[in-house]
Amino acid sequence: MKTIKLGPVLQLEQSSAVPVVVFRATASEILSIARIERADRREDGRLVGFQRPQIQAHINEIQDYLDEDEAPILPNAIVLGFCGGVSIKSDVLVVDGGSVPPGWVVDGQQRLTAATRTQNQDFPLLVSAFLCRSVAELHKQFILINSTRPLPRDLIYELMPGVEGLPPRLSDRTAAALLVEALNYREGSPLKGMIKQHTNRAGVIKDTLIQRVLMASLSDGALSAWRDDTSLLLGPGYAMVANFFSALRQVFADDWEGHTPKTSRLVHGVGLVAMGYVMDALAFDREARSKDDFVAGLEPLVGRTAFRSGEWEFTDQRRLWNTLQNTGADYQLLATHLVSLVRRPRGLRLASDR
């Protein structure tokens, strides 16, 4: 391999011991001077490399962004570490020839891999390189660079509605986040101010719970009809959800008003998730959309619930009201029970209902 020169570089005077430079390069130029070495053990047990494996889904997302967005940017630098094999001459980085590239990719391997596969092979990447005296120092830098804390999830969810073109795995979440925002802040919403968010610590109901309810309906329930169109979702979609919760607050006023998840299971995860499925069942069976539709649909439940006291009689077990918990099993136990009550208030007398 012959000597490679990249530059011009901008040298930062951060440390006298570890020189740091920044420059621009394409993905293939970067791979000609540095390699991605994944953490693994050789047969003798020796640890080599430090990167985690490629995450295909993540790379695909970045690649889609680079290929499909009109003006993609990757402002974060790909960070390279060297210990030897490289020198800085005036404003040029000189990398010595050898059988393998002397540097290591310390940060940005998924971005770099995506960039090698994108149609625009000349896409310029920002590179930040540092020159260590030992491998131990390189490992230390790797840990320091990669141990930053991600943003809190609830803040990301709350920021999401304002952002377009996010990776698709966030899209059901985004739709749910949009609705949560509308339910929590729109004038006249039955849940106004009740949802606990990053910016509304006083809320009673955790936002992720309401999101859970909405996401189930978006993927497999009534909201799926409007999920691909933001204005429909925030129009008739929002109206349906708001009407359902208005009806719920009216029909179950005693279990709702002034209560917290501790004092009433209706405003607790288990009640909300189960009622979300009741909403979908009523929307499906009776085409319920208005508040009156939902009030009528909820009628069979009156007097047959145990949200604040007493016990539930399920087909295969009895449960004290406050033993229902925030678990997937309890969500489904209560949901199946409530849905079958609204569908067949008088039990299994089917020959006539078909």
Added chain:
Amino acid sequence: MKFLFADTADTVDPAFDFERTRSPRQRRVHDDDHYPHEHLIRAPYDGILLSRAAFSDHRRSGKYGAARSMRFRREGARTFLRYPEAEFPGSIVMGDCGAFSYRDADAPLYTVDDTLSFYADGGFTHGCSVDHLIFDFFTDNREPSEEARRRQEITLTLAADFYRTSVALGKRFTPMGAIQGWSPASMADAAVDLVKMGYRSLALGGMARSPTDDIELALKAINERLGASKVAIHVLGFGKVEDAPRLKRLGVTSFDTTSPLLRAFKDDRQNYFYADGNRLGHYTAVRIPQAADDRHARASAKARTVGQEELIRLERIALGAVRAYASGEGELEQTVDRIIDYVSVVLWKDKKSEKSNTAEFAKLRSIYLRSLGERPWERCDCRVCHELGVEALIFRSTNHNKRRGFHNLAVFHSLLKSQAKVSP
């Protein structure tokens, strides 16, 4: 004889990009996917069996998650599976309790009542009574274990209750009495009891792992005791699809299996079906696992010294060679060599000696020479082979493998139909 496909969320993505081995970013699981009857030109079965075990509830989690299972109860099987009666006239949608999934429990997980609500919600045409599996099978007249006797009693008691209550589901629903027993004679006894209760349709259970010879013994005993009564018999979970014609001779009216689909990715060798005259023949799909998927790379010690980037290079060469060969460029021998170059790195087994690894790859080489050399995808007219060509014979992503499973279903089903024409 009707063949029912036992579904466990086995779908493919019709928009899957085989070049990039991935689904489009907007794809929605289930909604955008295809069931076999949607994907193929003709439904490759006469009905679908849905087990309750496929659906999540408060007792266990199934292949269909909570939201999707709740949706199933809302929409019913026909809508959920996009398998309307109008488009598939006379087709069966059968339900069962998934006894295998609670085999270790003391008693069945479900009551008669909630099973009937499940069948009612699902809009099933047929449904099995609630049963409890018996694994023992003695061909002599040995005394049964206490447990076997207890389980048969449970099964029969629940069957009586189920038959009575199932009237609620109306005339369009056929209740099926589940037969459980520890021997041909005890199964025949159970069948007689069930017919006395009123059942005209029986389901032979607990034989999913039994050899065909044992199933034959049981069926013969049942036939002898039932005599000329007009009873339909279904065999639950029949894995030896090659032996299906033998069931017909014993008066079986239907059976269910997933086997042709599962074989596509669970059988190392016999994973691509074709009709060899009146019988089922097999080819072996060519393994080109995804190098970028780290599970495969990690599975091999060789992979660790070779490195992921090199693996990806070898993978690309192997895939390119197969595709070029299929389109008429490139020689067979060289194509197979390129596959072996890659496979001998990624499928290297640490636990085996170098010698046995080498022998394995030599064997694979000759197998692949046959698979690719005879170009079976060009002789098949199913949608999978027609659309994908050689891709149908590549053992790779779930979308590759399940499509091959769909092809297997189509081959198996049309073979079964043509055998029906031949034999009276």
